[in-house]
Amino acid sequence: MRVERDSMGEVQVPDDAYYGASTQRAVDNFPIKVDRFGRRFVWALGLIKSEAAKVNKDLGVVDAEKADAIVAAADEVIAGSLDEQFVVGGGGFVTEVFQSGSGTSMNMNANEVIANRATEILGGERGSKLVHPNDHVNAGQSSNDVIPTAIHVAAVAALRQDLLPALGRLAEALEEKAAEFDPVVKSGRTHLMDATPVRLGQEFGGYAAQVRKAIERVENVVPELEELALGGTAVGTGINAPPGFAAATIAGMAKRTGYGFREAANHFEAQAAQDAAVSASGALKTVAASLFKIANDVRWLSSGPMTAIGEVKLPALQPGSSIMPGKVNPVIPEGVMQAAAQVIGNDAAVTWGGANGNLELNVMLPLMTRNLLESIGLLAISAEIFRENCVEGMEADAARAADLVGRNVIIVTALAPKIGYDKAAEVAKKAFAEGRSVREVALEMEVLPEDELDAALDLYPMTEGGVAG
Numbered sequence: 001m002r003v004e005r006d007s008m009g010e011v012q013v014p015d016d017a018y019y020g021a022s023t024q025r026a027v028d029n030f031p032i033k034v035d036r037f038g039r040r041f042v043w044a045l046g047l048i049k050s051e052a053a054k055v056n057k058d059l060g061v062v063d064a065e066k067a068d069a070i071v072a073a074a075d076e077v078i079a080g081s082l083d084e085q086f087v088v089g090g091g092g093f094v095t096e097v098f099q100s101g102s103g104t105s106m107n108m109n110a111n112e113v114i115a116n117r118a119t120e121i122l123g124g125e126r127g128s129k130l131v132h133p134n135d136h137v138n139a140g141q142s143s144n145d146v147i148p149t150a151i152h153v154a155a156v157a158a159l160r161q162d163l164l165p166a167l168g169r170l171a172e173a174l175e176e177k178a179a180e181f182d183p184v185v186k187s188g189r190t191h192l193m194d195a196t197p198v199r200l201g202q203e204f205g206g207y208a209a210q211v212r213k214a215i216e217r218v219e220n221v222v223p224e225l226e227e228l229a230l231g232g233t234a235v236g237t238g239i240n241a242p243p244g245f246a247a248a249t250i251a252g253m254a255k256r257t258g259y260g261f262r263e264a265a266n267h268f269e270a271q272a273a274q275d276a277a278v279s280a281s282g283a284l285k286t287v288a289a290s291l292f293k294i295a296n297d298v299r300w301l302s303s304g305p306m307t308a309i310g311e312v313k314l315p316a317l318q319p320g321s322s323i324m325p326g327k328v329n330p331v332i333p334e335g336v337m338q339a340a341a342q343v344i345g346n347d348a349a350v351t352w353g354g355a356n357g358n359l360e361l362n363v364m365l366p367l368m369t370r371n372l373l374e375s376i377g378l379l380a381i382s383a384e385i386f387r388e389n390c391v392e393g394m395e396a397d398a399a400r401a402a403d404l405v406g407r408n409v410i411i412v413t414a415l416a417p418k419i420g421y422d423k424a425a426e427v428a429k430k431a432f433a434e435g436r437s438v439r440e441v442a443l444e445m446e447v448l449p450e451d452e453l454d455a456a457l458d459l460y461p462m463t464e465g466g467v468a469g
Helices: 021-029 039-059 064-079 104-121 133-137 143-180 200-225 245-257 267-272 275-301 331-355 365-391 398-406 409-419 421-434 438-445 450-456
Strands: 002-006 009-013 185-190 193-199
Touching (some): 039 064, 039 104, 039 133, 039 245, 064 133, 104 143, 143 275, 143 365, 185 398, 193 200, 193 409, 275 331, 409 421, 409 438
């Protein structure tokens, strides 16, 4: 151990740690260990610190040698080589997510790691503060604008690089299945009860459209997240930030990433509220609801397979029972459904976190960070796994679909425009009670001439709309 000092006094810090006193205090004070925030958030912090150091060098706020060392150290953070040093909710092995509501501990973790690594680059000793975490690495910044900025930056990167591409690939796979399954006519079902025929391809076309709309919803929230709080410092006034610092730093971040980052139009809104994060989480909740519905439908369609619907066949991935030999379960859809449920729960916490913007600062930032980024990650991996391990290998059981739709008395609906609702209901009830086909009963009851009856009961045209025959 070594002794580090901050404004509160001395603290024992592990000798091999780049972080310092403030970070160690957070580790000691917040022993609630949950899931870590992950690589995206640490990357975002590194990006902010690197670009800020370049601007501070240009403005003469930090001397060139120290600024260059900060950039070099921050770029190591960006690359991930210092992840194990981010012990407060970052990419390391210990995670104290629930901490100071402003995320000050996370910001100081980054400042201290970068300061000590920059000091080392300059030939100094860790803990000597040759490069100071507050005076140099955090120059022109406050935790109160850095952490909201990092949340947005990390979320934008995760949405653009992970979730949107995964949803796009899933939509394409569903569209391919829609085309492949289009000739298969099957029973429609409403209220889980038999309804008029549809084509299996039409069902899957609906799923593909859901995912396409999910992509649109996610794309619509990205511009909100690209507006950054950096420049407001402590309360939104920008105290201690040199003129032009935030705009130049954000411009550097935008150029480096290719994303449309821009300075917040109103810094008081950007720090006191987290409405953009709440909005993004709401869009993710809707995506989760869509994926849940699609995965659950696939479970129903594959159910049985001998004694239930069984109109589609899923890839067999693992034994489904420790006692029933030969049983195979829809494990991928079930996993997707559980991930979707978690995202919906995360959204409730993000929403409540957003409501706690007290006066000039939201104090639920670590919670919102964790939940928002976890939701993006869960949806991205769920979409990929669902596509790779379920949708792409799915097959239609055309014979099973034909058998079930052939026994569906609700096809009598096509006769109603010609013989009336009451007479059609009479045919349906008789066919159901006697276990006979609608055609057989309708022919016996002489409701229509045989050729007209056959035209009206042709199943494929029933899936095209209009009046049959």
